[in-house]
Amino acid sequence: MVEHPGGVRVDGLPAALSDPDRLRAVAATGLMDTGPEEVFDDLASLAARITGAGRAFVTLVDADRSFWKSSIGVDLPDLADRQGPLSASYCPFVVGTADAFVVDDAARDPRTAHHPATHPMHIGAWAGQPLLDADGHVLGTLCVIDDDPRPWSDADIATLATLARSVSAEINLRQALTTARHAHRRSADLARTLQAGLLPDALRTVPGLEAAASYLPASRRDRADIEVGGDFYDLFPTHGDNWGAVMGDVCGKGVQAAQLSSMARHTLRADATDTRSPAVLLKRLHDAMVAQGADRFLTCAYAAFHLTDQGVVGTLALGGHPPALIRRTDGAVEQLGEPGTVLGVLPEPHVHLTDVPFTLAPGDLLLLYTDGAIEARPRTGTAPREAVARFEEADLARALVDTRGLDAVATVAHLDAVLEAQHGGRPSDDTALLALRAASDGPAR
Known part of the structure; x- marks a missing residue:
């Protein structure tokens, strides 16, 4: 009973x-x-x-x-x-x-x-x-x-x-957005709460790995509110001692973008339990989007990895997403990933996704990010656009070089500060960062 x-x-x-x-x-x-x-x-x-x-x-x-x-x-x-x-x-x-x-x-x-x-x-x-x-x-x-x-x-x-x-x-x-339409002064807080609901409350603890993330929504000086965006990230166990890390960016904003980002995140979590290939996993997400007739596309970077006594061993695939960056212990920064097809748009046989292996020695750091991190620039009314050039991939790589020796949390904080200096705290696009650093003392046993 x-x-x-x-x-x-x-x-x-x-x-x-x-x-x-x-x-x-x-x-x-x-x-x-x-x-x-x-x-x-x-x-x-x-x-x-x-x-x-x-x-x-x-x-x-x-x-x-x-x-x-x-x-x-x-x-x-x-x-x-x-x-x-x-x-x-x-x-x-x-x-x-x-x-x-x-x-x-x-x-x-x-x-x-x-x-x-x-x-x-x-x-x-x-x-x-x-x-x-x-x-x-x-x-x-x-x-x-x-x-x-x-x-x-x-x-x-x-x-x-x-x-x-x-x-x-x-x-x-739906209820919150309906309320927001009748209360514009409260909409910024509501939208941030809704956006937070699409992201993990806190990153999972992975023995032997430092993890840190940040998210900053786009804003407009002529509005008191913000729109719910489609950027998402996650870190979760898949099977055995294996883990998955994802960074995605849905085209557009609003309820439909939030719905698609939620669907993508949960689909990846569900399907990651029976495949070790990030490329196969992204292909399944693409097929699901096409089958559902999604009217938006998304880009995504997915890394599958496990920890060893020597650090992190993994594989990464890109679905139309910017390449990941690896910061080595000596400060050198390198790109990771082969360009892949944007998800949810092209039919077979035009979808091309490639698995690329990687390793992180103790102290090495992997950075995933959305394109807001490589398009930062002053908003109209904050500074002349010609005075400060747009922040691009090479600039992000140089900023990451400057974080040599920093842990994951400090690295993300430094990059956030560099980006804020570019856009004055009012980014033109949503910006998400996810940093994973192999701990110097290796995984806990």
Whole structure:
């Protein structure tokens, strides 16, 4: 029996379903009784594909019914068919606990064996994660269902949690941007918060590696707000002792750019577990974008690596992205990567992506960056453009030479200061930096 901390209603369902604040939050989404949308279908499809489930749903839950905003694996063209009573849904388990609910064998699990939904809906196995608003109210679930019993792996549950956060972020992004249109004075803070939601809260700790990153959004002197950009970066474990580092830049700004950057980041994370080739991984992302009919493109640099007693051994591929830079311990700086095709534009056979191996000895540093770092220049009204030339790749390389001996954090701070001197703190394009330095004492054992 699942415990419901807030008690139960007279019908035996969790009292949390009738919480007025939660119901207001569900209504505020504006998604109840609305038709399917590509962004939610894409995330639900990704959940079904990665977990191998036959069905996947994005579900909104009010006090009386569950509504399927997205329904993958079940054809429901009429809105009237995309809903049902809560008594015939597993979603109340999630709403009642505000946590994941996982069943490997629904017909045998005592929590669901006699549930009204188990046999009519042919539920063999069910796994769901909560969808949350910005205040933590449970709006509904992202769930996957199989007709037959099956064990859900830890990776399945973690992936479902990540995609549920993406669905929640999309909902919250829409609400926040709607609010921003009516409150321009608050839009800068909102946009920065939304942008931060597309980036990791903190870089993962990798034994034997120093990591540091920075992000500065573009700004306009004639506006009080900023637009949500498409720059993104990430550092994450892939399989075994292997890691992935990514830096990407989506064309354009706004909600669509943010959606694409979120999709790219999560797709790379999901697919990185079964390939060691960055070029193959970027090709899969390209194919996913083309299949979804993305109307924007992106550039991306992806490095797959592992640590040894001698430092870092890895491989890097570029999808239309500026080359990475390596700073050696003697201060020498070299470019890394073969130019590759921009992702999401050209059909086969015009996509060319190349894996390039690299090594970092203890003290060596790898720098990934977006093109804002090599296009820095004064904004109109800050200084005559002819007075200071545009900051280019050679300038960034020289600035990196000047960081000889610095750790990753200090290196990023120095580069940020150099770029600020160029654009006066008001960059014309989003700028992201990610520095990875092999620790001088090698990896921890």
